[in-house]
Amino acid sequence: MLTLVFISTYILATISQYLYNQNQVELLANANVVANTVSDYIKDNRELIPVAVSRLSLGDSVRVIITDKDAVVLHDSASEHANIEGKTLVKPEVIKALKGSDSVGRYDESEIGTIIQGAVSVISDSDVVGVVYLSEAAKSTDDFMADIRWILIVISLIVCILIGVLSSVMADVIVSPIEKLTKIINKMKSSSMEERVPVNGNDEIAQLGDAFNQLTDRLNEMEEKRRQFVSNASHELKTPLSSIKLLSDSVLSMETLDEEYVREFMEDINGEIDRLTKIINRLLSLTKLDINYEELELKVTDINEMAQRIVKSLMPVALNKSIKLHLFTENEVLAMVDREKFWQVLYNITDNAVKYTPEGGTVSLYVFGEGDYVRIEVIDNGIGIPEGQIDKIFDRFYRVDKARSRESGGTGLGLSIVKDVVDSHNGEIVVDSKENDGTKFVIVIPKKL
Ligand SMILES: Nc1ncnc2c1ncn2[C@@H]1O[C@H](COP(=O)(O)OP(=O)(O)OP(=O)(O)O)[C@@H](O)[C@H]1O
Ligand SMILES: [Mg+2]
Known part of the structure; x- marks a missing residue:
């Protein structure tokens, strides 16, 4: 809107300056014509001046005043209204013209409108013998400017209204969903999370x-x-x-x-x-x-050696149940792991395998490197997990057979710990199991050495 006001003001100022300049140039041209016409009469035949001026037919709106070289008015075309003949005309333009230079000025009279006043010297035999002073109301330019001003005001108003309506519509489109969102968030803050x-x-x-x-x-x-x-x-x-x-x-x-x-x-x-x-x-x-999800104490660890120690510590339980517990591994399988936490992974999986395998069964542990990964498999031929429950065994406190597990001291938390640790090592754990047939756990973790 401000831009609009600035542009309108600039356009108005430029046009008005151009048009009023045009008026001034015209007035001076007319004054020169009058000066040429009357130059011969000022010396000798001053009584002929009015006739000579009226013959030029400059129009009713132009007031022509002619003075002698002392600025005493010899002729005033508006003599019926205010006769100033014989009086001295003290106007800046006249004084300048007497000194030999043409001058023109523009005055804004509140009641009449814009008045253009100009004076040129009358020269005879290269002497300044008098002054022609012209005054004209620039009514047509004033009217024209008033029209343009009106048009600009109307256009500006229309544009302003359009901008206003458009902005409020846009604001509404943008703000109303945010308001809705805020309302719902506030509602949720105090009560319902179902919203x-x-x-x-x-x-x-x-x-x-x-x-x-x-x-x-x-x-x-x-x-x-x-x-x-x-x-x-x-x-x-x-x-x-x-x-x-x-x-x-x-x-x-x-x-x-x-x-x-x-x-x-x-x-x-x-x-x-x-x-x-x-x-x-x-x-x-x-x-x-x-x-401490992110605070793992990662150290280069030989997973083979860790598996050996776990097998050793679980061996008495296995022997007690006549379970054959084997470890198959390479010489050295290095990976960056949190030792304490990863121990729990291997221990829990192997412990489960031994625990959920009846007497005389077999539990095999495989540990080997596979490119950038370490692959660990724990396979038993024990009681297995019913198909529908395989998804749930990683849930906290979940046990397939609560009573049996409780008897053996199970908490149902072992595998949730395993899953959390494997996840935090960016690894993956998968289970393959068949009821009464056996279970296979596969863990793959990146070595990140
Ligand atoms: N190798 C497996 N064979 C058969 N079922 C298994 C095996 N490993 C786990 N499960 C089943 O998954 C359930 C969850 O195992 P998890 O290790 O989380 O708990 P838990 O062994 O019962 O208790 P905790 O580990 O605290 O002693 C077990 O109760 C068992 O039913
Ligand atoms: Mg367990």
């Missing part, structure tokens, strides 16, 4: 809304997982506690303490406490993994 932002089209606002909806979904998902986790964890912690309570109550209610009974009960209580400790340790290790 979703309506997404229309594919513009930036729609993309923002879409991203926000996805974020909300993810938050909901995380919240649901957290709720599930807390409920599962409380349940898992409550079970051994209830057993302990039951066992200690039984001991307390005995009238006479039979040492053998008490010992047996205390052993059970001890077992439950071990179980509680195991669950709590695993939970701690899981939360630690959550928090």
Whole structure:
């Protein structure tokens, strides 16, 4: 709008300057014609001047005043209105003309409009003998300028209104979805996470809304997982506690303490406490993994050597169940891993294989390098996992056979720890299993040496 005002003002000023200059040039030309005409009469036949001037027919709007060389008015074409003949005409233009130079000026009279006034000297025999002074109202130029001003004002107003309407429509188009988004976010802040932002089209606002909806979904998902986790964890912690309570109550209610009974009960209580400790340790290790996801202590590690130590530590359990536990590996399989955490991966997988394989079975461990990766396979011919449950075994606290697993002291947290550690090492873990046939776990991690 400002630009419009500036441009309009500039156009008006330029046109008016041009037109009024034109008026001034014309007036001076006319004054020269009058001066030429009257130059002969000023000396001798002054009474002929009015006739000579009127013959020139300059028009009614032009006032012609002729003075002698002392600026005394000899003739005034407007003598009927204000006769100034015989008086001295003191005007800057006249004074300049007497000194020999033509001059013209423009005056803005509030009532009449623009007046152009100019004077030229009348020369006779190379002497200044008088002055011709012309004054004319530039009415046609004034009218023309007024017209143009009106046109510009009307155009500017129309453009301003158009710009105003257009901007408010545009602002509305841009702002209203943002307002909607804010409203919904505020609503979600205070209560419902079920609310979703309506997404229309594919513009930036729609993309923002879409991203926000996805974020909300993810938050909901995380919240649901957290709720599930807390409920599962409380349940898992409550079970051994209830057993302990039951066992200690039984001991307390005995009238006479039979040492053998008490010992047996205390052993059970001890077992439950071990179980509680195991669950709590695993939970701690899981939360630690959550928090320090990026803070792995990566060191160059021989996975072969690590596997050997794990086989060694699980060998007594395997021998106890007459399970053949074998390790197949290359001399040295190096990879950058967090030793403590990766130990838990190999240990848990091998421990599961031994645990979920009946007496006389076989558990084989393969560790070998494959380009930039290390591939670890743990294969057993144990009880296997039912097809529908393979997806769930990595969930926290998930056990295929709760009762059986509890008997063997399982917490259902082993594989979630394994999955978290493998993920944090940018690795991958896949399971292939058939019920009553056996299970194969494959872990692939980048060496990143
Ligand atoms: N090699 C396997 N063969 C058959 N089932 C398995 C095997 N490995 C895991 N599973 C099943 O997956 C479930 C989850 O395993 P996970 O290691 O997470 O828990 P867990 O072994 O029961 O408890 P924890 O590891 O704390 O002792 C197990 O309860 C078991 O049902
Ligand atoms: Mg396990």
